[in-house]
Amino acid sequence: MLIRKKVFNMECSVCHNKNLELININHAMFRHLDFTTFKESGRMGRCTGCQMLYNILSQKDIDQLDRLYCSREYAQSHQTSQTFIVEKYQKPVTRCFLQTELIIPHLHSPHPHILDIGCFDGALLSDFNSKLPQAQLFGYDVNENLKDFFPQKSNFHFRCGELADIPSGFDLICMSHSIILVRNLPNLMKQIKRLLKPKGLLFIQTPNITKNPCYILLADQYYCFTPVIMSNMLQHFGFKYIPLEQNWFARDIAVLTRLNGPATKSYHQDLDIYKSIETLDTMAIRLLELPGKNRIFVLGTTTNGAFVDSVLKDRLYGFVDENPNSIGKLFRFKNVIHPDTLAKNDTVIIPYGTSSPTIKERFSRHYQGIYMCM
Numbered sequence: 595m596l597i598r599k600k601v602f603n604m605e606c607s608v609c610h611n612k613n614l615e616l617i618n619i620n621h622a623m624f625r626h627l628d629f630t631t632f633k634e635s636g637r638m639g640r641c642t643g644c645q646m647l648y649n650i651l652s653q654k655d656i657d658q659l660d661r662l663y664c665s666r667e668y669a670q671s672h673q674t675s676q677t678f679i680v681e682k683y684q685k686p687v688t689r690c691f692l693q694t695e696l697i698i699p700h701l702h703s704p705h706p707h708i709l710d711i712g713c714f715d716g717a718l719l720s721d722f723n724s725k726l727p728q729a730q731l732f733g734y735d736v737n738e739n740l741k742d743f744f745p746q747k748s749n750f751h752f753r754c755g756e757l758a759d760i761p762s763g764f765d766l767i768c769m770s771h772s773i774i775l776v777r778n779l780p781n782l783m784k785q786i787k788r789l790l791k792p793k794g795l796l797f798i799q800t801p802n803i804t805k806n807p808c809y810i811l812l813a814d815q816y817y818c819f820t821p822v823i824m825s826n827m828l829q830h831f832g833f834k835y836i837p838l839e840q841n842w843f844a845r846d847i848a849v850l851t852r853l854n855g856p857a858t859k860s861y862h863q864d865l866d867i868y869k870s871i872e873t874l875d876t877m878a879i880r881l882l883e884l885p886g887k888n889r890i891f892v893l894g895t896t897t898n899g900a901f902v903d904s905v906l907k908d909r910l911y912g913f914v915d916e917n918p919n920s921i922g923k924l925f926r927f928k929n930v931i932h933p934d935t936l937a938k939n940d941t942v943i944i945p946y947g948t949s950s951p952t953i954k955e956r957f958s959r960h961y962q963g964i965y966m967c968m
């Protein structure tokens with residue numbers, strides 16, 4: 595295993611350790627708005643105390659990203675429309691639908707107060723509303739333009755500005771793929787503790803970089819998590835780490851947690867970041883060794899597809915996606931096609947690690963093409 599021990603002076607915002615290992619990432623980094631390339635390489639800091647992984651951004655990067663994520667262009671992007679094919683349901687379902695299926699059995703009140711931090715257009719709260727019509731649903735986001743896209747119903751409440759201005763008393767606070775985008779994590783955790791009722795629940799879902807190394811490559815995130823790092827962080831702030839029993843989000847961390855008395859400052863070590871970087875390096879080498887005669891596509895229009903495109907460049911012909919919202923559009927300036935238009939000799943890369951063989955099996959049954967798992 596490749597371990598880089600270079601230590602530099604940056605303070606960990608969680609445990610205040612002053613020595614962080616510097617990790618270089620020699621791959622393109624993408625912005626999560628549209629997965630275009632933001633930088634050609636990246637740097638991370640790994641806290642040797644609580645193990646937090648920081649994406650190192652310059653002040654110029656931060657200012658540029660702040661402007662983008664508070665813009666109308668961002669508010670108008672449709673990023674919550676991704677669908678999942680899950681055995682239990684006949685039709686494709688959304689991430690929000692599955693999240694409410696997981697969370698609602700743990701709620702004790704039929705009319706809970708729910709806060710979604712990083713609510714975007716309120717899609718998750720809308721799914722709660724269809725199953726819990728008596729709930730009071732609060733959405734918080736830093737982009738005030740999102741107010742225009744947020745449901746206009748009497749039990750829906752949009753909040754912008756400071757979290758500190760929101761009155762407390764929530765049965766549930768949700769953070770779906772948003773915790774990595776909040777710069778001041780200690781303040782966030784302090785506010786969550788204040789906002790929750792004593793027995794209130796906190797739901798966090800975020801990419802697991804052990805299972806999905808491509809998520810290291812999000813240029814605009816402040817942190818990366820593995821289950822161990824998430825557990826260390828939650829316990830540091832006095833929460834108990836309880837992974838949700840689920841297999842719908844195999845490449846994410848999904849936890850439902852509640853306050854658990856005093857904070858714990860004993861941390862478990864986690865060096866998975868080095869394995870994840872090695873996985874990316876190996877994938878890049880395999881991609882560059884692909885024989886050149888067939889058309890090459892990649893499955894998916896998120897970080898994993900962007901990574902394959904950033905390595906193959908002009909050799910990648912386009913993207914394959916089953917989501918009707920993506921077909922016929924451009925992703926990273928290339929065409930997105932439905933797999934039923936693939937030709938027999940087209941090569942399709944499935945870059946989803948341990949999930950790839952199952953996807954390959956289903957695609958080979960339904961569509962033409964030569965499928966390659968990575």
Ligand SMILES: [Zn+2]
Pocket residue numbers: 606607608609610611641642643644645646
């Ligand atoms: Zn730390």
